[in-house]
Amino acid sequence: MEEIATQVQLALRNIADMLAYDPETPMLFSSGIFWLLFIFFLPVYALLKKSRTKMVIFVVGFSLYFYYKSSGLFFLMLAGTSAVDWMLSWHIFRSRKKGVRLALMWLSVCFSLSILGYFKYANFFLWNWNAMVQGNFQPMDIILPVGISFYTFQSVSYVVDVYKRRIAPTRSWLDYIFYLSFFPQLVAGPIVRADYFLPQLRRNERATPNMIWGGLWLIIVGIIKKALIADYIAQYNDLVFNDPGFYTGLQAFMGVIGYTMQIYCDFSGYSDMAIGLASIMGFRLGINFDSPYQSRNLTEFWRRWHISLSSWLRDYVYIPLGGNRKGVFRTYLNNFLTMLIGGLWHGAAWKFVFWGAMHGVGLAVHKACKPVLKKIPDNFATDFLFWLMTFVYVSLLWVFFRAADFQASVTIIESLFTGWDLREFPEFCTERAAWCIMMAALIVMHFVPQRWADYVQDVFIRAPWIIKLIVFLCAVQLVISFMSAEVQPFIYFQF
Amino acid sequence: MKEENEEETRDSGLSEYNIEGQEPDAKETSATSDTLDTSEPGEEEHSVEDISAPEPPKKHHAYLGLWLLVSLSIIVVMAVSFLEEPTLFGLEVKQAPFRDALLAEAEEDTATPDTLPVAKPVVVETDSTPKNILIFGDSMTFLLAQRMAKYGTQNGHTVYGVNWDSSTPQIWAMSDTIAHFIRKYDINYVMVSLGSNELFAKDLDSRAKYVKKIVEKIGDIPFIWVGPPNWKEDNGYNDMLERTLPRGTFFRTGMMQLARRGDHIHPTPDAAVLWVDSIMRWMPKSAHPILVDVPADSINTTPTLTILKKKR
Numbered sequence: 001m002e003e004i005a006t007q008v009q010l011a012l013r014n015i016a017d018m019l020a021y022d023p024e025t026p027m028l029f030s031s032g033i034f035w036l037l038f039i040f041f042l043p044v045y046a047l048l049k050k051s052r053t054k055m056v057i058f059v060v061g062f063s064l065y066f067y068y069k070s071s072g073l074f075f076l077m078l079a080g081t082s083a084v085d086w087m088l089s090w091h092i093f094r095s096r097k098k099g100v101r102l103a104l105m106w107l108s109v110c111f112s113l114s115i116l117g118y119f120k121y122a123n124f125f126l127w128n129w130n131a132m133v134q135g136n137f138q139p140m141d142i143i144l145p146v147g148i149s150f151y152t153f154q155s156v157s158y159v160v161d162v163y164k165r166r167i168a169p170t171r172s173w174l175d176y177i178f179y180l181s182f183f184p185q186l187v188a189g190p191i192v193r194a195d196y197f198l199p200q201l202r203r204n205e206r207a208t209p210n211m212i213w214g215g216l217w218l219i220i221v222g223i224i225k226k227a228l229i230a231d232y233i234a235q236y237n238d239l240v241f242n243d244p245g246f247y248t249g250l251q252a253f254m255g256v257i258g259y260t261m262q263i264y265c266d267f268s269g270y271s272d273m274a275i276g277l278a279s280i281m282g283f284r285l286g287i288n289f290d291s292p293y294q295s296r297n298l299t300e301f302w303r304r305w306h307i308s309l310s311s312w313l314r315d316y317v318y319i320p321l322g323g324n325r326k327g328v329f330r331t332y333l334n335n336f337l338t339m340l341i342g343g344l345w346h347g348a349a350w351k352f353v354f355w356g357a358m359h360g361v362g363l364a365v366h367k368a369c370k371p372v373l374k375k376i377p378d379n380f381a382t383d384f385l386f387w388l389m390t391f392v393y394v395s396l397l398w399v400f401f402r403a404a405d406f407q408a409s410v411t412i413i414e415s416l417f418t419g420w421d422l423r424e425f426p427e428f429c430t431e432r433a434a435w436c437i438m439m440a441a442l443i444v445m446h447f448v449p450q451r452w453a454d455y456v457q458d459v460f461i462r463a464p465w466i467i468k469l470i471v472f473l474c475a476v477q478l479v480i481s482f483m484s485a486e487v488q489p490f491i492y493f494q495f
Numbered sequence: 496m497k498e499e500n501e502e503e504t505r506d507s508g509l510s511e512y513n514i515e516g517q518e519p520d521a522k523e524t525s526a527t528s529d530t531l532d533t534s535e536p537g538e539e540e541h542s543v544e545d546i547s548a549p550e551p552p553k554k555h556h557a558y559l560g561l562w563l564l565v566s567l568s569i570i571v572v573m574a575v576s577f578l579e580e581p582t583l584f585g586l587e588v589k590q591a592p593f594r595d596a597l598l599a600e601a602e603e604d605t606a607t608p609d610t611l612p613v614a615k616p617v618v619v620e621t622d623s624t625p626k627n628i629l630i631f632g633d634s635m636t637f638l639l640a641q642r643m644a645k646y647g648t649q650n651g652h653t654v655y656g657v658n659w660d661s662s663t664p665q666i667w668a669m670s671d672t673i674a675h676f677i678r679k680y681d682i683n684y685v686m687v688s689l690g691s692n693e694l695f696a697k698d699l700d701s702r703a704k705y706v707k708k709i710v711e712k713i714g715d716i717p718f719i720w721v722g723p724p725n726w727k728e729d730n731g732y733n734d735m736l737e738r739t740l741p742r743g744t745f746f747r748t749g750m751m752q753l754a755r756r757g758d759h760i761h762p763t764p765d766a767a768v769l770w771v772d773s774i775m776r777w778m779p780k781s782a783h784p785i786l787v788d789v790p791a792d793s794i795n796t797t798p799t800l801t802i803l804k805k806k807r
Contacts (some may be wrong), residue, residue: 039566216561363751483697
C-alpha cells in the first residue's frame with residue numbers, strides 16, 4: 001500500500017515536471033503530454049462553447065499556457081505586444097487623418113518587426129558586421145521564442161488590414177489575442193488572416209460532426225507525416241547532409257530526394273495537425289499545402305507550397321512593392337525581393353537568403369518564358385518534362401536550405417554527379433528497406449488524385465466509432481514503433 | 496489599365512488564395528466598407544460577411560465520441576507501456592515511454608553507489624593474475640581485439656574476440672551468445688564494445704533495458720564496457736550507458752578525436768591502437784583493473800577472433 005502511494009506521488013511529481021516549461025521538450029501535437037492535456041481541454045471547451053466570452057477566455061488561457069510550455073516567460077511578451085498592437089490598431093481605425101494613421105501603422109509594424117529582428121536576426125547582423133569590419137563583437141545570448149515569425153506576420157497583416165480598412169479592429173483585446181495566440185497555429189502556422197479567422201470567432205459556431213471527425217482524420221494524417229515518416233527518413237538524410245562528400249552518387253541522390261520529401265512531410269504534417277485541431281474546435285484554417293511536388297512550374301509550386309505564407313508575402317510585400325504594375329523589370333525585381341525576404345524569414349543565415357533568391361530567379365525566369373511556354377503543346381511528354389524540371393530545381397534548392405553551409409551544399413550537389421554505381425542499389429534497398437518502402441509509399445501517395453484522398457477521408461468520417469478508434473490506435477502504435485527504430489547508419493560490409 | 500495589372504498580379508509567382516471554403520481574394524472580399532465596425536470597443540458587435548458556411552450542426556454530440564476515443568487510446572497506450580515485454584500475435588509491441596516518464600525517479604534519488612557515473616576515479620587494487628579476456632560486440636570489436644591481443648601477450652592474458660557486425664545490445668541481450676563464449680573459453684574478464692549501431696537512438700530507456708540484460712548475462716565476471724566513438728553528438732546515448740552501467744565499468748570514448756577510415760565511422764588501424772592505449776591508461780581507474788602494461792613493439796600476436804554475421 002505504501003509502495004503504491006509512493007508510486008502515485010512519484011507519478012504526480014513527474015507529471016508536474018512535464019507540465020513545466022522545458023526548452024528541450026516543447027509541446028508538440030505529436031507528443032503524449034499534449035494528448036493528455038487535450039482530454040482535459042476538450043470537455044471543458046465543449047461545455048464553454050455556448051458562451052463565447054467564457055470560451056475565448058478559456059482558449060486564450062490554454063494557448064498562453066501552451067506557449068509558456070515551449071517558450072517560458074515569453075508568453076508575457078506575446079500578451080504584451082498583442083496589447084500594444086491592439087491599442088494601436090484602434091487608434092489607426094479611429095483617426096481621420098491619413099498621415100496619423102500611416103504613422104501609427106508604421107509604428108506598430110516597426111514595433112512588431114523590431115522584436116522579431118532582435119530575437120531572430122541580431123546575431124546574424126552582428127556576425128556579418130564582424131565579418132565586414134573585422135570587428136570583435138561577441139554574439140548575444142538570445143533565445144528565439146517559438147513561433148515568433150508566425151505570430152509577427154499575423155500581427156503585421158492585422159494592423160495593415162485595419163489601416164487599409166479591410167477589417168475593423170476586434171472589439172476586445174481578448175478577441176485579438178485569441179486570434180494571435182490560437183494554439184493550433186501558434187508555433188508553426190498556418191499564418192491565418194484576421195479577415196478569415198475573426199468572422200468565425202464572432203459567429204462562434206459549434207463544430208459539426210464532419211468537422212470533428214474530419215479534423216481527427218487530418219490529425220492522424222499529420223501525425224503519420226510528421227512523427228512517422230519525416231522523423232524516420234530524416235535519420236538517413238541527416239547522415240548524408242552531415243557528412244557531405246563522403247557518399248556515392250546514389251547515396252547522395254537518395255539523401256537529397258529523402259530531404260525533399262522529409263521537409264514536405266514535416267511542414268505539411270504539422271500544418272495538417274494544426275488544421276485538424278482547429279477544425280475540431282469549429283474553426284477553419286484553410287489548406288496550407290496542396291501536393292506541391294505535383295507542380296509543373298515554380299509559380300504553381302508557390303501556389304501549392306505553404307500557401308498561407310506565400311499569399312502573405314504576395315499581399316504584404318510583393319503588391320506593396322509595386323507588384324507587376326510598374327513594368328516588366330520591376331515585376332521581376334519585386335518577385336526576386338519578395339522571395340529574398342521569404343528566404344530570410346525561414347532563418348537568419350545566408351543560405352536561406354540564397355535559397356529565397358534562387359526561387360525569386362526561378363519565378364522571374366518562368367514569368368519571362370511564359371510567352372514561349374504557351375506555344376508548346378500541352379501533352380503528357382511536355383507535362384512530364386516541366387514537372388521534372390520543376391522537381392529537380394526545387395530539390396536542388398532544398399540542398400542549400402538543409403546543408404550546414406554553402407560549401408557543404410556544393411559538395412553534396414557535386415557528389416550527385418560523381419561516383420554512381422547502380423549495383424549499389426539492391427544493397428541500399430536491402431539495408432534500408434523500411435526507408436525505401438516509406439519513400440516509395442510517400443511518393444505514390446503524393447501523386448494520388450485529391451479526390452481519392454477526399455474519398456478516404458469521407459470513408460473515415462462515416463466509419464463506425466470503433467473503426468475510428470482502431471485507425472487512431474494503429475496510427476499511434478506505428479509512430480511509437482518507428483520512434484525507436486533507426487535507419488541503418490552505415491553498411492557494414494568491410495569485414 | 497490598373498485593374499488589368501492587378502489581375503495579372505495574381506498570376507505572379509506568389510500564390511493567390513485557393514483555399515477550400517475561402518474566397519478567391521480575401522483582400523477584395525473584406526475591403527468593402529459594410530464589413531467595417533465603426534463602433535468603439537465594448538459596443539454592440541457588428542455583422543460580418545460570411546466567408547465560410549459550415550454545415551448545420553447535428554443534435555448528437557460528436558465531442559463526446561471524440562473524447563472517449565482519445566481517452567481510451569491514451570489508456571490503452573499507457574496500459575501497454577506498463578506491461579513487461581508485450582507481444583501481439585507473437586510480435587513484440589513497442590511501448591510508448593509513458594511508464595518511464597511517469598515513474599522515473601529524480602537522479603539524486605536513484606543514484607546508488609552502483610549507478611553513479613565515474614565522477615571520481617575508483618581506487619581498486621589491480622588484479623595481477625593472468626586473464627582469459629573476451630571482447631565482444633559490434634564491428635569495433637575487430638579493431639579493439641587486434642591491439643588487445645598484444646596487451647594480452649605482454650601481460651600474460653589470452654584474448655578472444657567475438658565480432659558481430661551491425662549488432663546492438665538488444666541482439667546480444669536476446670541471444671545466448673555471451674554465455675556460450677564465456678563457457679567455451681573459460682572467460683574470467685570481459686570487454687564489451689557495443690553502441691555504435693544505435694548511437695542516435697532516442698528511446699534511451701528501452702535501450703537501457705538491454706544494457707542491463709547484458710550486464711546480467713555477464714554475471715559476476717569483471718567487465719568493462721567501451722563506449723562507441725561518436726562522429727557527432729548523440730541524443731544522450733553515452734549518458735544513458737554511463738547512468739546504467741555500474742560505477743567504474745564504462746569507458747566513454749565519445750568525441751575522442753580518432754582518425755577514421757573511408758567509411759567515416761570506424762577508426763583507422765593506427766587510431767584503433769591509440770584508442771585501445773587510452774582505454775588501457777584508464778584501466779587502473781576502472782572498477783576492475785588488471786595488468787595492462789604497454790606491449791613491446793616486437794609483439795605481433797593476433798587475437799582468436801570469431802566473426803558472426805547479422806541474420807538477414
